[in-house]
Amino acid sequence: MIRGYSYPSLTPGPRPPIMLEVSDIRFSYAGPVLRGLTLAVRDGELLALLGPNGAGKSTLVKLIVGILRPASGKLLLDGRDLQAMSRREAARLIGYVAQESVVMFPLTAMEYVLQGRFAQGRLIGFESDEDLREARRVMELTETTDFAGRLVQELSGGERQRVMLARALVARPRLLVLDEPVANLDIAHQVKTLELVKRLIDDGELSAIVVTHELNLAAEFATSVLLMRAGEITAHGSPREVMTESHLREVFNAPLAVDANPASGAPRITIVKRDA
Amino acid sequence: MRAIFKPRSTAFSLRPGSAGILPAGLAHAKSCGRDARAPRFTLALLLVACITSSCSSRRAAPAETQAVTDEIGHAVSAPANPQRIVSLAPSITETLFALGLGDRVVGVTSYCDYPPEATAKEKVGDTLRPSVEKIVALRTDLVIASTASQLEQFIHKLDELGIAVYVSNPRKVKDVAETIARIGALTGATERARELSDKLQKRLAAIDAGVRAAPRPRVLIILSTEPLITAGGNTFVNDLIERAGGRSISANETAEYPQYSLETAVATRPEVIFLQAQDARLPERLKETPAARAGRVYHIDDNLMLRPGPRILDGLEQMAAEIHPEIFKSGNR
Amino acid sequence: MRMTRAGTAARERLTAKRLAMMLAVLLLTVVVLLIVAITIGSESVKLATILKIMIAEISGRAADVTPEQRIIIAEIRLPRALMTTVVGAALAVAGAAFQALLKNPLAEPAILGVSSGAAIGAIAATIFAESLPVSRPIAAFIGAVVTVAFVYTMGQSRQGGSSERLVLAGVITNALLSSIVIFLVTTAAGARQRSVISWLIGDMSGETSLLPLVALFVLAGFAVIYIHARSLNLLMVGEPDALALGVEVKRVKLMVYIAASLITGAAVAVSGAIGFVGLIIPHAVRLVGGSDNRLVVPASALAGSAFLLLADTIARTVIAPRELHIGVITALVGAPVFIYLLRRTS
Numbered sequence: 001m002i003r004g005y006s007y008p009s010l011t012p013g014p015r016p017p018i019m020l021e022v023s024d025i026r027f028s029y030a031g032p033v034l035r036g037l038t039l040a041v042r043d044g045e046l047l048a049l050l051g052p053n054g055a056g057k058s059t060l061v062k063l064i065v066g067i068l069r070p071a072s073g074k075l076l077l078d079g080r081d082l083q084a085m086s087r088r089e090a091a092r093l094i095g096y097v098a099q100e101s102v103v104m105f106p107l108t109a110m111e112y113v114l115q116g117r118f119a120q121g122r123l124i125g126f127e128s129d130e131d132l133r134e135a136r137r138v139m140e141l142t143e144t145t146d147f148a149g150r151l152v153q154e155l156s157g158g159e160r161q162r163v164m165l166a167r168a169l170v171a172r173p174r175l176l177v178l179d180e181p182v183a184n185l186d187i188a189h190q191v192k193t194l195e196l197v198k199r200l201i202d203d204g205e206l207s208a209i210v211v212t213h214e215l216n217l218a219a220e221f222a223t224s225v226l227l228m229r230a231g232e233i234t235a236h237g238s239p240r241e242v243m244t245e246s247h248l249r250e251v252f253n254a255p256l257a258v259d260a261n262p263a264s265g266a267p268r269i270t271i272v273k274r275d276a
Numbered sequence: 277m278r279a280i281f282k283p284r285s286t287a288f289s290l291r292p293g294s295a296g297i298l299p300a301g302l303a304h305a306k307s308c309g310r311d312a313r314a315p316r317f318t319l320a321l322l323l324v325a326c327i328t329s330s331c332s333s334r335r336a337a338p339a340e341t342q343a344v345t346d347e348i349g350h351a352v353s354a355p356a357n358p359q360r361i362v363s364l365a366p367s368i369t370e371t372l373f374a375l376g377l378g379d380r381v382v383g384v385t386s387y388c389d390y391p392p393e394a395t396a397k398e399k400v401g402d403t404l405r406p407s408v409e410k411i412v413a414l415r416t417d418l419v420i421a422s423t424a425s426q427l428e429q430f431i432h433k434l435d436e437l438g439i440a441v442y443v444s445n446p447r448k449v450k451d452v453a454e455t456i457a458r459i460g461a462l463t464g465a466t467e468r469a470r471e472l473s474d475k476l477q478k479r480l481a482a483i484d485a486g487v488r489a490a491p492r493p494r495v496l497i498i499l500s501t502e503p504l505i506t507a508g509g510n511t512f513v514n515d516l517i518e519r520a521g522g523r524s525i526s527a528n529e530t531a532e533y534p535q536y537s538l539e540t541a542v543a544t545r546p547e548v549i550f551l552q553a554q555d556a557r558l559p560e561r562l563k564e565t566p567a568a569r570a571g572r573v574y575h576i577d578d579n580l581m582l583r584p585g586p587r588i589l590d591g592l593e594q595m596a597a598e599i600h601p602e603i604f605k606s607g608n609r
Numbered sequence: 610m611r612m613t614r615a616g617t618a619a620r621e622r623l624t625a626k627r628l629a630m631m632l633a634v635l636l637l638t639v640v641v642l643l644i645v646a647i648t649i650g651s652e653s654v655k656l657a658t659i660l661k662i663m664i665a666e667i668s669g670r671a672a673d674v675t676p677e678q679r680i681i682i683a684e685i686r687l688p689r690a691l692m693t694t695v696v697g698a699a700l701a702v703a704g705a706a707f708q709a710l711l712k713n714p715l716a717e718p719a720i721l722g723v724s725s726g727a728a729i730g731a732i733a734a735t736i737f738a739e740s741l742p743v744s745r746p747i748a749a750f751i752g753a754v755v756t757v758a759f760v761y762t763m764g765q766s767r768q769g770g771s772s773e774r775l776v777l778a779g780v781i782t783n784a785l786l787s788s789i790v791i792f793l794v795t796t797a798a799g800a801r802q803r804s805v806i807s808w809l810i811g812d813m814s815g816e817t818s819l820l821p822l823v824a825l826f827v828l829a830g831f832a833v834i835y836i837h838a839r840s841l842n843l844l845m846v847g848e849p850d851a852l853a854l855g856v857e858v859k860r861v862k863l864m865v866y867i868a869a870s871l872i873t874g875a876a877v878a879v880s881g882a883i884g885f886v887g888l889i890i891p892h893a894v895r896l897v898g899g900s901d902n903r904l905v906v907p908a909s910a911l912a913g914s915a916f917l918l919l920a921d922t923i924a925r926t927v928i929a930p931r932e933l934h935i936g937v938i939t940a941l942v943g944a945p946v947f948i949y950l951l952r953r954t955s
Contacts, residue, residue, distance in 0.1 A: 067849045091855030098849055104712055104772075105845055105900040110621035115843050119855030124836060126625050126903075149621045167854075502803040503814040503932065531931065537651035538814060539681045540930035556802075560816065561684050564676050 016043040019207050020175060025063060025073035033059050034231045036073070041175075041209065041224075046201055048218035048239075049211040051228035052252055057211045058099065060228070061177050064209070065096045077175065091119035095168035095206075097178045101160070109147040109155065109163045113139060116170035138166040141196060157184035165193065169200070176200075176208040182217065190214065194221040215256075219243055219267040227251055243267040344462060347445035347455065348423060350431070354440040357464055358418035362400055362411050365422035367585030368444065369394050371456055372420070374472055374586040375465040382414045390579065390587070408433055418442065420459065422584070446584035448515040449592060453477050456586065472586060479589045480519070483596050486603045487521030493599060495522035496546035496567065497576075499533060501559050506536045516581055520596040521603070522548060538562075548599055549573045574598045623901040631898055635911035639694065642918040646690035647682065649922055651929035654678055663687075688817035692879060693921045694914040695820065696813070697886060699827040699876040701913025704887020705894075705905050706834050706869040709841040710862060713772040714895075717887030718753070718873040721779030724882035725786035726756025727870075728808045731878040732793050735802060742816075746823055750874030756782060757870050803881070810936030811883030813921050819879055826875035831910060833868035837861050838902035845900065883936050885943025886913055892950050916942075 020041040027034040033056050041047050049057045062068045064075060066082065075082040077093055095116070103112075117131040139145045142162045147155060152163065161184055168176060176197065182190040197208050198221055212218055218225060218239070225242040227235040229251045235242040245258040248269065261268040340356035362383035363369040369388040372381050378393055383400040400410040408430075411419060416439055421431065423445040434441045442462060444455045453473045460469020495517050497507045507513045508529035517524050525544045526536060538561060549567040551558065551574070558573055567573055576582065580591030597604040620627075648659060658674055662682045665672035672679060704717040718724045730752025731745045738744040760782050764775035787809055794805045803815065834841075840861045843851040852858050876883075894908045920938040927933065 062849070065853045067852050087852065087857050088855040091853065094853070096850075096853035098847070098853075101847055101850060103846055104714060105708075106895055107846070107900050108621050111623070111842075111899070111901060112846070114622060115846065115850075115854055118839060118843055123839065127622070500804055502816065503807055503812050503934075505804070526930075529931065534931040535814075535934070537925060537930040537932050539650050539652045539685050542680050542685065543652040543677050545677060560818070561680055564680055 016045075019043050019045075019078060020064065020209075021074070021076040021079075022060075022064065023074040023076075025060070025075070026071045027059060027063060027068065028071060029059075032231065034063075034070075037231070037233060039226060039233060039236060041207060043207055044201055044204070044223070045207050046198060046221060046223045047207075047209045048222035048225045049209060049228065050213075050215065050218060050225060050243075050251075054230075055228040056231040057228055058179055061096075061179055061209060061211055064175075065094055065177055066090050067096075088119040092171055093174045095171060095173035095176045097161070097164045097168045097176075097181050099179045099183070101164060103152045107152050108149055109139075109144060109152055110135060110149065112152050112163055113144075113166045113170055116167040120171055134170050134172070135166075138169040139163075141169065141200075142166040143192070158186060158189055161185060162189070162193070165196075172205065174206055176206050178208065178210045178212075180211055180213065182212065182214060190217060197221070215243070215248070215269040216261075219269065220261070220264060239267050243269065342462075344442070346442045347451075347458070348443045350441075350443060352440050352442050354442060354462060355417045358440075358462070360415055360417045361463070362414065362416045362419045363388065364400070364406055364419060365444075365583075366390065366579075367446075367452075367583040367588075368420045368422055368459070370583065370585035370587060371459055372463075375456070375460055375463065375468045377463055377465055380463070382416060383411060406430065408437070411439065412437060418462070420444065420462075422446070444584075447510075447512065449480065449512075449519050449584075449588060452584045452586075452588050453480070455584065476586070476589050479593065483519060483521075483592060483604075487519075487596065487600060490521055490600055490603060492521060492523040493547040494544055495524045495548045495550065495599065496541055496544070496562075496565075497524055497526065497550050497552075498556070498559075499552045501551075501556055504536045504538050504541060504559070505533050506541075508532050508534055512584065513576070513582060516592060516595060517550075517599070520592055520599050522599040541565075547572065550576050550595075552576050552578070572598070620899070623899060623904050627898070628904050628907075631904060631908055632911065635908055635915065638915045639911050639918070642915050642922070643690055643694060646693065646918050646922050647686050649926055650681065650686055651925060651932075652681055654682060658682075688820060689813055689921070690918065692817050692820050692823070693813050693917050695824050695827055696876045696880045696883070697913040697915070697917025698831070698910035699823075699872045699913070700883060700886040700917070701890035701909040702827075702831055702834060702906055703869045703872045703876075704913075705891035705902070705909045706841070706865050706872075707887070708891055709845045709902060710865055710869070711772045711775050712845055712847070713776050714892060715776055715888070716772075716779070717884075718869070718877075719882055719884035719887060720776065720783060721757075721760055722781075722783030722786050723753045723756050723760070723779075723870065723873050724877050724884070725783050725790055725809075726759075727753040727874045727877035728790050728882050729786060729793065730755075730874065732790065732797075732803075732808065734878075736793075736797050742819060743822060746819060746826060746875045746878040748874075749878035750826070750871050753870035753874040753877070754867065756786065757866050761866075806934060808881045810934045811881040811939070812934050812936070813880055813917075813924070814932060815879060817879075823875045823879055827872050830868040830872035830875075831906070833864055834872075835903075835906050837865055838906050841865065841902045842900070845902075881936070883917075883939055885939040885947070886917060889943050889946050889950065890916060893946070896950065896953070 018040045022037060022039050025034055025037045037060065049060065051057050059068065063070050066087065082090055113135045114127055114131060117127060117134065121128060121131060139148060142165050144162045144166055147159060147163060152160060155163065161181060165181060182193055185193060194217060200206055201208060222239055224237065225239050226233060227242050227247060234251055235247050243258060245256065248256045248258060255272045255274050257270050257272045258267050341353050342356045344352050344354055346352050359380055360382045361372060361377065361380050363372055363381060364385055366385065366388045369381065369384045370390050372378065373391050373394060381397055384394050384397045385406065386399045386402050388394045398414060401407045419434055419439060419441045421441060421443050423443060431441050431443060446452050446455050453476045457469050457473045460466045497513060497517065499505045499507060506526040507524065508531045509527045510530065511532055514524050514527055525546060526534065542561065542565060546565050546567045549558065549562065549565065549572065558568060562568055577591060577594065580587055581595060593604065648656060658678055659682055661672045662674055662679055666683050700718065707716040707718060707721060708714055727749040730748035734744040734748035760775065760779045763778035763782065766774060790808050791805050794808060840856045843854050843856050844858065844861065848858050890913045891905055891909045894905050894912055898904050898908060920942065921935050924933040924935045924938050
């Protein structure tokens with residue numbers, strides 16, 4: 001096991017600057033969940049957070065987003081202390097897609113997406129033309145333009161997830177944090193979503209942290225992978241470095257075999273059924 | 277449930293006039309007593325008779341009873357000379373004491389405050405929820421209740437326990453004298469009752485005579501201010517007002533205690549206003565009524581005016597003096 | 610419980626124009642019903658007379674009418690109509706606020722026990738500070754706040770407060786507090802000025818001297834809630850979401866809870882715990898206009914006024930000269946409307 005972090009070799013040449021720095025984060029719920037976690041995310045990364053249930057992945061991202069407060073430790077974005085910022089400032093920098101969202105009241109997709117502009121606008125008053133322009137822009141990107149007038153409750157799980165992604169993107173965040181964003185999507189949309197995220201990263205717009213259970217998707221799209229178990233980092237590096245058979249078998253306690261995707265060379269994870 | 281045995285009296289007496297259910301054979305066997313021919317048969321029959329009789333927690337029955345019908349038409353088998361009486365209404369307590377039966381009263385309600393001797397008596401609870409255990413513990417032989425207390429289920433319970441309950445039902449002022457007479461008959465104080473009843477009738481007649489020719493001022497009865505609640509035509513207080521020579525503006529209402537429109541109260545221009553509680557203030561918006569302008573706003577004295585007991589005429593006279601000061605002087609009896 | 614919107618119009622979001630239009634229609638309705646409330650009553654007063662009295666009130670000169678007519682119109686009907694307008698608005702806005710905070714369309718101050726808590730405060734004020742009528746809405750406010758805190762705490766579980774748990778906690782609290790109201794009113798002498806039923810079901814026939822103070826409280830509370838309307842929109846979708854989007858969730862919740870309690874306290878202090886208004890009015894508004902609180906909050910205020918004015922007019926006239934408690938009317942109308950709304954939404 002590799003403890004701490006090691007910088008993945010993304011591209012040859014000078015390493016991109018560190019965008020997100022997490023230092024010695026501790027958090028407890030009923031018992032300790034994170035015991036002094038440290039990691040860094042650089043500009044242009046698509047970091048996949050992998051690990052079994054209860055590893056602390058969702059907790060970690062909630063701490064980054066600001067939904068939970070750490071008992072101790074620092075969170076810096078572009079060198080600025082996230083905990084010292086106002087919620088509005090932090091919201092302008094980080095876009096978040098939660099695991100699921102239950103909406104009890106009639107809300108159109110457009111209204112939902114526009115909520116993402118809350119931190120930009122004035123507290124009182126109506127949305128500006130710019131707000132509307134941005135909303136239409138991200139809805140096009142996520143192929144949700146047709147839903148604009150429909151109620152969020154009337155959308156399917158997958159359609160809703162795309163609208164949630166649109167909302168996270170509308171404020172043009174520096175860091176996109178996605179907690180299982182493709183869980184309800186069909187395979188086509190799973191790929192499209194991650195392709196979209198990748199494209200946005202390549203266009204220099206943002207970096208992303210994606211929590212997912214889809215190991216192969218992570219292997220294909222991520223530039224770096226963080227493997228967690230029981231609140232600690234067991235490995236951090238490029239997909240090829242982290243997603244080895246021994247790492248995965250140990251962390252997930254599942255019969256997995258790893259070879260290489262013939263097309264891309266990225267790790268390909270397959271299930272090896274246990275012998276009777 | 278008819279008793280075959282009367283446990284208190286000697287076990288084997290057959291009284292004339294009692295429900296003679298004992299089989300003739302047993303009767304014969306008992307009177308012969310020493311007939312050795314069927315001792316076991318006798319014992320068995322006695323056992324059966326004992327079991328089938330009401331061996332429950334039945335109290336001793338008094339020596340004599342009287343069968344009366346009370347004022348709600350309920351048949352009462354009361355003791356002929358009740359010695360331990362519980363009163364369940366302040367008006368009844370006052371009546372009993374006025375009839376000179378104070379020492380036969382063993383229990384009263386917590387609201388029974390007149391005469392002062394009554395407050396020394398054992399309390400069996402308030403008028404709404406008296407304690408059955410207390411009544412039984414006091415070895416009560418007669419309970420007198422009033423419909424003003426709404427005690428229907430309670431009466432059934434006492435019936436089941438074999439305690440006689442007499443319910444009085446004074447709907448109007450004139451019923452008071454009648455109730456007093458009947459309670460007198462029930463308790464053997466017929467003389468006193470007749471005296472008292474006659475006195476009350478005379479005073480009532482005097483008031484009737486006084487108001488007969490007088491015009492009837494419009495009276496507003498205010499039983500509650502927020503919201504405004506007045507009394508309907510079927511109530512005791514309405515009858516009081518009628519007897520005292522007034523006419524309530526809500527006399528036509530069939531509901532007992534209707535919530536009333538303030539607008540209508542103002543529009544009828546009441547000439548006299550009666551407020552129920554001692555501490556009630558006249559609502560601001562009634563301050564320009566003829567009654568308020570003339571200072572003719574009075575309080576209903578609950579104890580004198582709403583208790584259908586011997587002091588009702590005190591209350592009625594006071595009210596008459598307030599409604600017709602030109603005919604009756606207050607404090608004049 | 611999920612809601613769907615009437616019609617399939619491609620209405621994407623709330624615009625200033627739509628807001629203005631809906632509010633204008635509602636305002637007109639309120640004005641009409643206000644006029645109706647002043648014109649109709651258990652005593653018939655001619656329209657011409659009413660006009661004369663209204664003019665006289667404004668100009669300060671005496672009118673050529675009988676003193677009874679003047680009192681009926683200027684001192685009974687008009688203040689009562691104005692009070693009804695204020696109380697209706699207050700209850701509806703408080704309902705909308707609680708629904709947003711609890712993320713539950715079933716929330717309203719009456720169901721949550723907040724109205725009963727306010728009633729207890731007001732009753733305590735009539736017992737201990739009888740000579741100071743202004744103490745009633747203040748004590749009611751305190752009662753409401755304490756109840757909200759209690760219900761909120763009771764509704765928390767390890768995973769935070771689920772909205773169903775909060776409503777359940779509220780229902781239980783309401784049962785408890787209603788019994789306390791009954792106990793206080795039947796035993797404490799000073800409390801007997803108002804009947805138990807008036808406190809528990811609501812009644813608009815009381816003294817109206819506190820109208821200016823109540824209107825002030827309601828306006829202040831409304832302003833605070835309206836300022837946070839956009840934040841409430843986000844809160845309604847979920848607290849983690851709202852936090853991530855930039856809402857200072859703790860602060861907003863605190864301010865809105867306090868404002869909603871202030872409004873509820875002011876209303877209950879003068880009219881008792883009227884139910885159903887806070888429940889069905891915001892619901893109906895959302896069905897027609899969407900969930901954006903920038904619309905729902907002011908529209909509920911106007912619709913609440915309109916509804917209560919109508920209900921009170923019925924309460925005053927249907928068995929005249931007797932009156933029904935207004936809570937009876939709101940329940941008789943509210944319950945079937947609520948059932949209808951429930952069926953439409955699922």
